[in-house]
Amino acid sequence: MGSAPASDDVRPRSGGMHLPPTVQTAVKLLIVGHFAVGKTTFVGALSEIRPLRTEEVMTQAGALVDDLAGTRDKTTTTVALDFGRLTLNDALVLYLFGTPGQQRFTELWQDMTRGALGALVLADTRRLDQSFEVMGVLEELGLPYAVALNEFDDAPEHGLDEVREALDLLPSTPLVRCDARDRVSSTEALIALVEYLLTRTGELEHA
Amino acid sequence: MTPRRRPGERLVRSYVVTDGRSHPSRNTLDLVTLLIAADDLPLTGLSPEKRGLMELCRPGALSVAEVAGHLELPVSVTKVLIADLIDSGHIVTRAPIPSARPSDTRILQEVLDGLRARL
């Protein structure tokens, strides 16, 4: 690693908010994890556009609301969705969606995960137990994932083997360290995820 | 200076812009479906929100999620507007298949190459 020239030339030439006219395909990856684990920071470190934020209005039962008949109701709640964009080549753009992984927002999950390539679970060694819910949702939805430990400055040092065991990860699930504030470190975490997705697909095809 | 909208007002606006309907075809739109505005159709007769959406998309393609973010509307409401604009021919989607199949090895390899090129 390290010798690749800094090639920022794949970013939109205009530097603007619109995609180049040559882009044909859009793919998405999810950046998930519990409250304050670093999702927004991670998306912001990688995005070529000012990260955007939108929200979904949900009923308590987890259904999407698309009119005010539902949104006026006291029993609705909003779920924030941060996202960013990386134009990877002339024809391909990658979107990153950062969202908390609450179990009950089933319909939002289905909308977000439909067509998604996979997910990166951000975890914090100080609160590993809080990552189980989101990993459970991903497993239920059948969305493959890798885990990145977002290391906070005051977090105690843990070996990756120890963390792997605590999180009860499958031997094949990638586990990497990252600093969500750092573009290179966050890119490397995504690379670990996509390498895993590629291996997995290769295995499925040859099965 | 325009005062910041209070959160409640946005929801009222959401209701007005979609006439309180839930649109059956919104389910065909993905968060990353790319939208292209037809530049040969007049905007006359469109609601201010749809006109705003068209003006947002005219300079180049944007995803459904980006349009929702820029318009500051919930995604589900934005999809209702987009579905109407697709029906009227004002918006076309970039590809018949809005997103890659997750098992597409070629796409995954391209994503990997694109990410590595950024290091």
Ligand SMILES: Nc1nc2c(ncn2[C@@H]2O[C@H](COP(=O)(O)OP(=O)(O)OP(=O)(O)O)[C@@H](O)[C@H]2O)c(=O)[nH]1
């Ligand atoms: N030291 C350190 N701080 C971090 C790191 N990543 C994020 N932070 C800080 O942790 C706080 C929470 O980060 P966010 O990115 O907002 O987390 P989030 O997951 O989006 O949080 P919610 O959306 O509220 O669930 C912020 O103050 C960040 O600056 C990291 O790698 N190291």
Ligand SMILES: [Mg+2]
């Ligand atoms: Mg956040």
